[in-house]
Amino acid sequence: MTEDLLLSIRDLHTYFFRGKAVGRAVEGVSFDVGSSESIGLVGESGCGKSVTALSILRLVSRPGKTVSGEIKFERGGKMDDLLLLPEQEMTKVRGGEISMIFQEPFTALNPVFRVETQVGEAARVHLGLEGKGLQMLVMKTLSDAGVKDAERVADSYPHELSGGLRQRVMIAMALISGPKLLIADEPTTALDVTVQAQILDLLADIQLKRKLSVIMVSHDLGIINRICDRVNIMYSGRIVESSPKNALFSNPLHPYTAGLLMSIPSLSKIERRLPAISGNVPDLFDPPAGCRFHPRCNKAMDICKKTEPGETVVDGRMVKCWLYK
């Protein structure tokens, strides 16, 4: 629990409905984000990271639905439950108080509008800026996002820019309204390694300067290591471990976390074949009984196959695994 709480998610459930079948994409997810804190949400493809992120902004669309839970967000000194806000209030939260950057900047940018118009949009809507004031803020925010020739870029269409520049434009779009929370969903996955490193450094820098809270969504613990203070490990719709970053990297509690850490490529390990976690993530429409990780876990015991482990607190860290009961 953090002192200045900005976001507090409790027991969030978001399901997908396919006829009579139910895919429990997010099931009982709880975590906090403090003011100026950077949180990682990590797990393999399909574990529910993006659905969790979209649930916060109430952007999950049919056949998906957030069916229960609480998403409390600090607004004007009190914690409002975003799931209960009228839609009109929610439009102020989206892109105003909470911004999101997506995995693929090209699809998130509109090809028919110049960068200046798109970056300025949130400031027009949420801050009521127009004319010269708006233009100056667009240039400053592009420059804060590491765009060197802001005027040329502002005058360009997205297709005229490189992938790295498009991602910087997306970051400027997300920052211009002065949000308190930035949700970055795999913000560097589509970029090559060098540009990826530059964008991560930029995000770390912006977070510090603007005292932003960040939820960084990624399948890559290497990326999380550069940005985050605390890490939530997700597996099959649930958070299975939540730990401060340093503790998680030096002593992973959950066998799944340990497997993910072993899969991080590093120069020192390059000669060895990286030991990936064997097997596949479970089908959310038909998950295994007990601990959902048991078919892939080399420490699985009898109880793991039958009964799901609850939360255990170990040295202030949360883990869901029978090894700690």
Ligand SMILES: Nc1ncnc2c1ncn2[C@@H]1O[C@H](COP(=O)(O)OP(=O)(O)OP(=O)(O)O)[C@@H](O)[C@H]1O
């Ligand atoms: N539009 C949809 N219709 C049906 N099921 C969906 C839909 N979107 C997501 N899901 C279900 O929710 C699960 C979680 O999806 P989510 O996009 O959150 O995964 P993720 O962790 O973000 O994965 P990735 O790393 O690939 O982005 C999916 O495995 C899928 O079963």
Ligand code: SF4
């Ligand atoms: S509960 Fe059992 S199967 Fe699940 S991670 Fe722990 S040891 Fe492995």
Ligand SMILES: [Mg+2]
């Ligand atoms: Mg995703």
